[in-house]
Amino acid sequence: MSACLWPGDNPVMKQYHDNEWCRPSYDDSYIFEMLTLEGAQSGLSWSIVLSKREEYIKAFRNFDIRYCSTLSDEELENIKNEYNVIKSPLKLRSVRSNALAVLKLQTEFGSFSDYLWRYTDYRPQINIWDSEEQIPVKTPLSEEISKDLKKRNFKFVGPVIIYSFMQAIGMVDDHIRSCPYHTVNR
Template sequence: MKETNTETSTEIIRCGWLNQDPIYIAYHDEEWGKPQHDEIKLFEMLCLEGQQAGLSWITVLKKRDHYRNLYFNFNPIKIAKLGASDVETYLKDPGIVRHKGKIESIINNAKCFLKLEAEGDNFSEFIWSFVDHKQIVNNWSTHKEIPTETANSKAMSKALKAKGFKFIGSTICYAFMQACGLVDDHIINCVSRKNNKYESKVVLF
């Protein structure tokens, strides 16, 4: 996506998957690809990426604030206490994706999160272990070159499934990795890429 800066008459280049929606642009510029280590923010994004399955991300992004209200800002302790009656109530709420399996998956994943931490694993450390605790920076010329899954996302998906998490397929995991900055997939000419400084660049295949 290209945008003209009239003050300087220079062209601002962003990743090609964007549209002109200001919410989407702000998300791209301020969040996408920036390393996130907060375990609750990681948990939130993993759950929201699962809600996206079969839909566009902008659809879920526009509903994110409402998800935060319904799910206690993604506090796993509070979410884990939700029951069948809450699921039925949520199914009637147009502010979220009304899919029973997806609604239940957030409750399930909260319980898995708590179990993982009760066993002594920090969720953030667990998630970042799939990239050896260091952001992977790719060198794509266009967004069409970017893969939808990798060996890393397959490994993450397999590990999360083994721990009971749901709606965490390999493609969902890769989108999650991109969103939370485990991987930087901004194209090389993207303004967000140019605003970042890297000590090294690693191509992920």
């Protein structure tokens, strides 16, 4: 069996591919982490963001949603200066605004997870691709979720980011068919 090629020889990317990517998660904190990291990745490579993941975990207290929702502009500026995170002020402010939006979703739907997973009837979509070139960058579903998240004041949630996010939390399994980490091969 041949695994997906995108992690290459990068050990951090390989660990993420082998142990997290396309594995279903229903944990709000992890889901918020992936939303934050996917938003931070906008315009950059995933390997850059993963290399800074530990700093994000420290800066945002393990992606504590309530904590992130209360961050002041000054605290966000301190995070920018004191931690090895992506320095974009817009991306850093989106952590706070997205945390506030998640809290509203939790009130409305019971959890961020329930809000998202209802789109797929609480089951991952298992795709069967023969090559990575077949994997889309967005889908009608990622466009639908993106549109709704934007209405709910989420930031950095375009349809391409949301499709990557869906892969990150396992709403879709986009491992190629020959990959030992594809659902059908585990």
